[in-house]
Amino acid sequence: MRKLDVQKIALSYDAQPIVKGISFSITEGKITALIGPNGAGKSSIFRILSGLVSPDSGFVFLDGIQMKSFNDLRSHCGYLLETADFYAYLSGKKNLELLIALTRSSANATELLEMVGLAKDADKKVQHYSKGMKQRLGLAQVLIDNPSFLILDEPFNGLDPEVKELILKLLTDLKNKGKGILVSTHLLEDIETIADDFILLNEGEIYLSGSMETFGNDRQNVKMHFDVLLPQNLNLGFENCMNANVLTLKANEKETQTILKELYELDLIPYKIDRSSLLYDKYMEIIK
Numbered sequence: 513m514r515k516l517d518v519q520k521i522a523l524s525y526d527a528q529p530i531v532k533g534i535s536f537s538i539t540e541g542k543i544t545a546l547i548g549p550n551g552a553g554k555s556s557i558f559r560i561l562s563g564l565v566s567p568d569s570g571f572v573f574l575d576g577i578q579m580k581s582f583n584d585l586r587s588h589c590g591y592l593l594e595t596a597d598f599y600a601y602l603s604g605k606k607n608l609e610l611l612i613a614l615t616r617s618s619a620n621a622t623e624l625l626e627m628v629g630l631a632k633d634a635d636k637k638v639q640h641y642s643k644g645m646k647q648r649l650g651l652a653q654v655l656i657d658n659p660s661f662l663i664l665d666e667p668f669n670g671l672d673p674e675v676k677e678l679i680l681k682l683l684t685d686l687k688n689k690g691k692g693i694l695v696s697t698h699l700l701e702d703i704e705t706i707a708d709d710f711i712l713l714n715e716g717e718i719y720l721s722g723s724m725e726t727f728g729n730d731r732q733n734v735k736m737h738f739d740v741l742l743p744q745n746l747n748l749g750f751e752n753c754m755n756a757n758v759l760t761l762k763a764n765e766k767e768t769q770t771i772l773k774e775l776y777e778l779d780l781i782p783y784k785i786d787r788s789s790l791l792y793d794k795y796m797e798i799i800k
């Protein structure tokens with residue numbers, strides 16, 4: 513399994529530390545979500561990984577071998593950074609064909625456009641593409657060289673819900689084909705559905721990181737809605753808050769099951785259950 517190990521990277525702008533000596537890995541066949549508030553340093557990390565800026569310090573290892581510089585990563589990674597640049601007066605397909613020819617790739621422009629849901633707009637000039645369409649063309653471009661790792665800075669920016677779903681599925685398919693994906697986003701609930709690992713960044717430091725599974729047992733906010741008034745003396749042996757026909761508590765998945773069993777025995781069956789997102793809860797710990 514291929515692995516990128518980033519170690520102790522630090523970056524300052526005008527003597528102001530922005531990325532403060534952080535380490536993390538990207539593994540083939542996994543999606544790692546890089547999340548954090550505005551200004552946490554996510555894009556700065558992407559700039560380092562793409563060789564656009566040199567870190568003040570830090571190393572990168574590919575499959576255990578130290579690379580001379582972050583520039584050496586370029587032949588192993590595909591990058592989607594902020595907004596990709598295209599020839600506006602050429603069609604999406606022509607843009608891809610040019611890049612395919614330039615890089616002597618064996619990729620097929622039509623197939624790539626299909627993958628990102630742009631097949632029907634293949635022959636439209638890029639100057640007539642919407643922001644979301646350009647974003648998708650950027651993703652198609654990233655795939656031209658069939659890189660092992662994909663480094664995607666906010667790939668869902670400007671996408672409508674339908675296209676967002678398509679890209680979420682595309683990322684899962686790419687992961688299943690063995691790509692290692694690092695993706696930053698503010699769409700916590702969406703990324704949670706596909707991420708294997710996460711890195712929660714705050715003020716240039718890792719506040720929390722790990723696999724989604726590790727934290728899957730953490731308690732989350734659970735809200736149950738009933739179509740009857742809840743009895744005042746309801747005792748579930750669990751700290752909760754009742755409001756007429758809504759029960760709110762903090763429970764992990766197993767605890768939620770136990771509570772549901774107790775409720776069913778009392779003939780109280782919720783018609784709707786909301787669980788907060790794990791990443792959202794962790795993110796909110798920073799904001800508080």
Ligand SMILES: Nc1ncnc2c1ncn2[C@@H]1O[C@H](COP(=O)(O)OP(=O)(O)OP(=O)(O)O)[C@@H](O)[C@H]1O
Nearest residue numbers: 525526530548549550551552553554555556557698
């Ligand atoms: N070229 C620059 N010169 C000086 N400061 C910069 C520069 N680029 C970014 N910064 C600062 O570095 C910090 C981190 O910015 P960065 O863009 O990496 O954050 P981010 O986590 O990607 O934020 P967002 O979620 O808003 O995209 C911010 O305080 C920003 O103002």
